[in-house]
Amino acid sequence: MFRIRMALPKGKSISYHYTDILHDALVNAWICAGAAPEDVTGYQAKPWNFAALGWRRDQENRVHTLIVSTPDPDLSEYMKTVKSSDAAYARTATGESVNFSDAEIIADPDPIGPGQNALGVLMLSPLAISRKDKKSPRWHVNLKEADLSAAINFRLSKIAERAVKLEIQADALYLRANPRHDVLIQVKGGPEGRRAFVIGMKAPLVLQGNENDLRLAWYAGIGEKTRNGFGCIGLAEKGVGR
Numbered sequence: 001m002f003r004i005r006m007a008l009p010k011g012k013s014i015s016y017h018y019t020d021i022l023h024d025a026l027v028n029a030w031i032c033a034g035a036a037p038e039d040v041t042g043y044q045a046k047p048w049n050f051a052a053l054g055w056r057r058d059q060e061n062r063v064h065t066l067i068v069s070t071p072d073p074d075l076s077e078y079m080k081t082v083k084s085s086d087a088a089y090a091r092t093a094t095g096e097s098v099n100f101s102d103a104e105i106i107a108d109p110d111p112i113g114p115g116q117n118a119l120g121v122l123m124l125s126p127l128a129i130s131r132k133d134k135k136s137p138r139w140h141v142n143l144k145e146a147d148l149s150a151a152i153n154f155r156l157s158k159i160a161e162r163a164v165k166l167e168i169q170a171d172a173l174y175l176r177a178n179p180r181h182d183v184l185i186q187v188k189g190g191p192e193g194r195r196a197f198v199i200g201m202k203a204p205l206v207l208q209g210n211e212n213d214l215r216l217a218w219y220a221g222i223g224e225k226t227r228n229g230f231g232c233i234g235l236a237e238k239g240v241g242r
Helices: 021-030 073-080 148-160 173-175 212-220
Strands: 002-007 013-018 048-055 060-072 090-091 096-099 102-109 118-123 167-170 182-190 195-201 205-208 233-235
Touching: 002 048, 002 073, 013 021, 021 048, 021 060, 021 073, 021 090, 021 096, 060 073, 060 212, 073 090, 102 205, 118 212, 148 167, 148 212, 167 173
Parallel strands: none
Antiparallel strands: 002 060, 002 102, 013 060, 048 060, 090 096, 118 205, 118 233, 167 205, 182 195
16 A cells, blocks of 8 residues: 655646546556556556645646555555656647656655544545436535445445445534535546536545554545546545645
């Protein structure tokens, strides 16, 4: 298990339109570090997740830090040798490009102590949970209507190949003050102006469970679409940070 921050110098940021170009830049870095393409992208890829820290203003997205994490032992070894200069990608169809060559790579410490059974977190990238009732929209837009524990444990159990039994609760006061906490993320652009998007949710959460399950959630991310920039968690006590 390993997690890093890829942070640009203070005052610097990178513009991007859709999160898929950040995903592709990270895939390029993984492959340059020695990972097989099928291990980091595609249906059979191993688990990893990321968050883009930054802001959106005047229809423009900007990122100053990427947080990248994996619970997989093989990908963890590759991540230890990842170079920021390889976290780059150019899309010829649109002329868009991103390049994190100036970024400093910093290892993110494991926050789970021996015997710890609870963790207060923020969503550094939105939590995506799809609806099982096939109603529209496809994605849950309210944490109160989703069975958080069941949805999150289902995916983590598949990753761990064992039963994961976390109890997840959203901060009730936050939800009362922020009944609308859904975020529409445009993940990909297409021909004729078509765009693919995912609706995620952001709110403080409390995760309760055993030490191993908490650690898995920290490194694997929670919810769906984690390799596409969803479900990355951070410590609530530290805030989003830079």
